[in-house]
Amino acid sequence: MYRNLKVVPRVVFGRGCFDQLDGILEPQRTGSGIMVFILDDFFEGKPLEKRLPLRDGDLFLRMNVDDEPKTKGIDALCEQIRQFCGNGRLPDGVIGIGGGSVLDTAKAVSLMLTNPGEAHEYQGWDLIQFPAIYHVGIPTLAGTGAEVSRTAVLTGPVRKLGLNSDHTVFDQVILDPDLLEGVQKNIPEQWFWTGMDCYIHNVEALCGTFVNEYARAFGEQSQVLCREVFLDHHPESDEKLMMASYFGGMSIAYSQVGACHALSYGLSYVLGLHHGIANSIVFDYLEDIYPEGVKEFRAMAERNNITIPRNLTSGLSEAQMEKMVEVSTGMVPLWENCLGKEWQEKMPKERMRKLFNKM
Ligand code: NAD
Ligand code: ZN
Structure with a gap:
């Protein structure tokens, strides 16, 4: 169906x-x-x-x-x-x-x-x-x-x-x-975090197993616009980012997000972090899964003088770490999109835990 x-x-x-x-x-x-x-x-x-x-x-x-x-x-x-x-x-x-x-x-x-x-x-x-x-x-x-x-x-x-x-x-x-107007200038970090939510949606949709031509058409165009905004600082960046967001949303409507969102939900739930920044924190550690996307993401961060926060999980209790893994494990469709039906073999809880330990 x-x-x-x-x-x-x-x-x-x-x-x-x-x-x-x-x-x-x-x-x-x-x-x-x-x-x-x-x-x-x-x-x-x-x-x-x-x-x-x-x-x-x-x-x-x-x-x-x-x-x-x-x-x-x-x-x-x-x-x-x-x-x-x-x-x-x-x-x-x-x-x-x-x-x-x-x-x-x-x-x-x-x-x-x-x-x-x-x-x-x-x-x-x-x-x-x-x-x-x-x-x-x-x-x-x-x-x-x-x-x-x-x-x-x-x-x-x-x-x-x-x-x-x-x-x-x-x-x-x-x-x-x-x-x-003024978002990029006045709240450059928020501008970046929310914009990267879009960029990451596209990477996850385009690299996912659920993708079809409908999702790809929107996702690829959204990536073109993200590059013009975050790498080229195009003079019409507000127009472009608004349409990148719209197209990114249209893309995942017919596909799904992936590993970054699954882990980011766990991280946000326990640390109370906002969605965009949590995604950026997680994405930085997903080189093995999204090598090209992570490389370009880092270039975008550097171009915009953004420092990704680190060392956030070191002081957490065992129960908090467990909760993080539990929330992320619950995101079944996201994992299936990213790693296929056998996702649990590829992303056992220990691997998830190791990733969280690094953040
Ligand atoms: P946000 O709505 O949480 O706002 C972030 C900050 O920016 C706030 O302090 C806000 O007051 C401020 N702000 C808003 N507009 C501004 C402007 N023009 N100038 C200056 N400051 C401004 O940020 P967001 O990243 O857009 O949204 C995150 C939320 O969206 C999360 O709750 C997340 O769960 C949700 N989300 C929903 C979907 C969906 O499909 N429904 C997808 C992704 C994320
Ligand atoms: Zn998102």
Whole structure:
């Protein structure tokens, strides 16, 4: 059986297109009329906040993403939104404006407003029963591919795992390269970590056993764009990185990530590291698996004066190390994509443990 891929039905791309948001939302205001805007709190007091097309009765939420989104946080947000709307009403739309953390939050909230129970009950594949509230994604950082993916990654009581479903996919995305302005200059490390998430998605998809021409077409073009951004510093890097992220997401939608993501989930779970930086830390040790990719990744780090953090696991307890291995071992489809059905012979727990020991 081939995957019947659900993709984002509507996309606007171009500098300044953020200003079309009000017109895009207008026809959706058919029920309660309420729109919920979730904005990354980095923009507090900044011009973008004033450009939000808030109307009377809309709800505006600033979101802090020092910690990546958690299932508990999603449940609390849904409760807050339900109380705000009152009388059992629901909003007509949820709009997330920020990096991958805010995009995933908007997706998860829109799902959990229409599905009973708590968010952690839906961590997994195709557990969501009812369609989400209309939801819009507007990235302000590029690389995760969260704007196109069918998952909303959440840390729950037992694992970090997404709400993966067709209903998770955004109804609309707005790709405005203006929103990336200043990222490279002001937060060069974050720019690099999130961008490398995209680069690593592509390496893992292209080297994986699941890859097909659909995934390859998107993944290869995304790599071309990543090189133009991280090796050539092309003057249109914001446009290019925004499209690299989109294409990287489209590529893994029809393939899968691999060893780096599997190990990085374990590392993040125990150390609380953000996704992009955790991937970079892990990738640096995967020369045996992705020799060409790791070589180019190091060249990109050097070109951008980025130092990859080291020596993070030496002080961890036995239980913490075990947990890391356990979380990573649970990422079965990722290992299968990377090493094939017999992955456990090629990546026994001891090999995983040795890799973590080096980090
Ligand atoms: P992020 O959303 O965690 O944000 C990182 C930092 O950048 C935050 O401090 C944020 O406030 C700040 N920021 C955001 N936009 C900015 C801007 N324009 N200028 C300056 N600062 C800005 O970072 P991310 O790397 O985009 O996302 C990581 C998250 O995405 C993780 O939670 C990860 O699990 C998730 N993820 C999801 C998918 C998916 O397919 N759904 C894929 C990969 C990663
Ligand atoms: Zn990733």
